[in-house]
Amino acid sequence: MNTIDFQQKLLAWFDVCGRKDLPWQRNITPYRIWLSEIMLQQTQVITVIAYFEAFTKKFPTVDALAHAPVDEVLGLWSGLGYYARARNLHKSAQIIAEQGYFPNTLEALVALPGIGLSTAGAIMSIAFQKRQPILDGNVKRVLTRFNAISGWPGQAEVNKTLWAVSADFTPIDRVADYTQAIMDLGATLCTRSKPQCVRCPVNTACLARLTDTVAVLPTPKVSKKIPVKHVTLLLLHNAAGHVLLEKRPSLGIWGGLWSVPEFSCLQSAHDWCVINNINIVKQHTLTTKRHTFSHYHLDYTPVLMCVDDVDNCVMDTEQNLWCTVEHTRSLGLAAPIKRLLQQHFKQRE
DNA sequence: CATGCGTGGCT
DNA sequence: TAGCCAAGCAT
Numbered sequence: 504m505n506t507i508d509f510q511q512k513l514l515a516w517f518d519v520c521g522r523k524d525l526p527w528q529r530n531i532t533p534y535r536i537w538l539s540e541i542m543l544q545q546t547q548v549i550t551v552i553a554y555f556e557a558f559t560k561k562f563p564t565v566d567a568l569a570h571a572p573v574d575e576v577l578g579l580w581s582g583l584g585y586y587a588r589a590r591n592l593h594k595s596a597q598i599i600a601e602q603g604y605f606p607n608t609l610e611a612l613v614a615l616p617g618i619g620l621s622t623a624g625a626i627m628s629i630a631f632q633k634r635q636p637i638l639d640g641n642v643k644r645v646l647t648r649f650n651a652i653s654g655w656p657g658q659a660e661v662n663k664t665l666w667a668v669s670a671d672f673t674p675i676d677r678v679a680d681y682t683q684a685i686m687d688l689g690a691t692l693c694t695r696s697k698p699q700c701v702r703c704p705v706n707t708a709c710l711a712r713l714t715d716t717v718a719v720l721p722t723p724k725v726s727k728k729i730p731v732k733h734v735t736l737l738l739l740h741n742a743a744g745h746v747l748l749e750k751r752p753s754l755g756i757w758g759g760l761w762s763v764p765e766f767s768c769l770q771s772a773h774d775w776c777v778i779n780n781i782n783i784v785k786q787h788t789l790t791t792k793r794h795t796f797s798h799y800h801l802d803y804t805p806v807l808m809c810v811d812d813v814d815n816c817v818m819d820t821e822q823n824l825w826c827t828v829e830h831t832r833s834l835g836l837a838a839p840i841k842r843l844l845q846q847h848f849k850q851r852e
Numbered sequence: 853c854a855t856g857c858g859t860g861g862c863t
Numbered sequence: 864t865a866g867c868c869a870a871g872c873a874t
Contacts, residue, residue, distance in 0.1 A: 550861095585859085587873075588872085591872085619873085622872085659853075
């Protein structure tokens with residue numbers, strides 16, 4: 504099976520089984536394709552849909568996005584994760600608005616913050632109908648299996664090979680459909696676990712299937728033990744029901760976002776009676792949450808505390824503020840903290 | 853090249 | 864269930 508056959512079989516399958524009614528597949532514009540590609544980075548389709556709808560409703564054009572305050576952009580992004588994507592999106596929108604036109608070359612696209620080779624390739628092929636390969640997780644899975652390419656795809660040598668193969672397989676005609684098709688194949692049939700090879704349009708020539716190595720491709724990265732990081736998050740509220748928030752440092756977890764104050768250094772509950780000269784009159788643990796990241800688990804115990812005589816407290820208004828749960832929605836507040844606060848105030852109602 | 857970055861789903 | 868992964872990019 505040559506590349507022409509591969510393309511034809513894949514496209515014929517796409518015409519029948521491909522996804523063609525996703526929000527960003529309607530009213531296709533470079534802006535909408537760009538936005539969808541950014542949201543879809545390391546994020547599944549089902550998660551993105553609602554965010555995409557809300558985002559495009561609020562910011563229908565690049566100009567609208569460019570002229571919005573960054574906090575408003577982060578607010579709409581809240582819960583989607585990888586918040587640098589939102590900041591880069593906003594920054595890029597301002598650059599594009601300044602230029603007066605949407606960049607339509609690979610070089611110009613890659614020059615924008617948040618756009619790498621794969622995202623640029625997707626925009627070029629889907630929005631501009633230009634022959635340009637992509638190499639996302641789906642394509643890596645399909646190509647490593649179809650060609651029985653072993654070795655962890657993150658490895659430079661393997662990565663280089665995969666880009667070359669992807670470029671070789673990418674057609675000139677119907678390049679937008681092809682790009683969508685190979686991603687659909689990876690997302691719906693050529694999945695990591697339980698791939699449905701029987702339904703695959705190119706299964707007769709798939710080298711992994713012929714050599715019975717589908718289950719071990721792509722080669723997984725050698726994993727190492729993930730350390731656990733423990734922190735304590737304080738949920739401080741005053742008599743008016745306002746919650747104390749602090750703006751987190753720009754580096755590290757939830758960088759630049761608003762969250763409840765963190766006290767990871769406290770050793771025992773007895774230490775919590777006086778914090779920032781605020782008298783704590785009551786405290787109890789709400790729940791314990793855990794999040795998994797690439798290289799560590801984050802264990803945090805949110806602690807509910809009431810404070811009295813708030814008017815006499817000295818607060819740093821530059822880095823801290825008292826705000827209501829409603830306010831948190833426009834602050835790009837880290838999603839788990841937002842949920843915690845909303846749950847807390849729901850119980851109070 | 854390794855690491856950091858979020859959240860949710862799957863096995 | 865605890866680990867792994869999902870439409871990557873920046874540093």
